[in-house]
Amino acid sequence: MIEFKLEGEFIPLIQLLKATNLVLTGGEAQAVVNDGHVLYNGTIDYRKRLKVRRGDVITFHKKQIIVI
Template sequence: MIEFELAGEFIPLIQLLKATNLVQTGGEAQIVVTDGLVKCNGEVEYRKRLKVKRGDIIEFDRKKIVVK
């Protein structure tokens, strides 16, 4: 499990995937979201610009990101 400390009010989903080093580039992040490989709070998420906020749990590649 990865704990991510949020500095502002939210972070876009693709930026969160890059910031936690689960993907190498923004393009790769967009592809994995578009392909339905990312879950937000247990639901498959297709929105690349989803505003991830404190308390959200993101799942990708058998890893969980807890946003604090």
């Protein structure tokens, strides 16, 4: 489990995946979202510009990111 401390109101999903080092590039992040490999609060989500906020849980390759 990864705890990510949010500094502002939200972070775009693509940036969150990069910030937590689960992907190396924005292109790779977009690809994993497009392919349905990312769960947003337990549901597959295909939105690249999804605004992730405090309390949200992102799951990617059996790793959870909890936004605090």
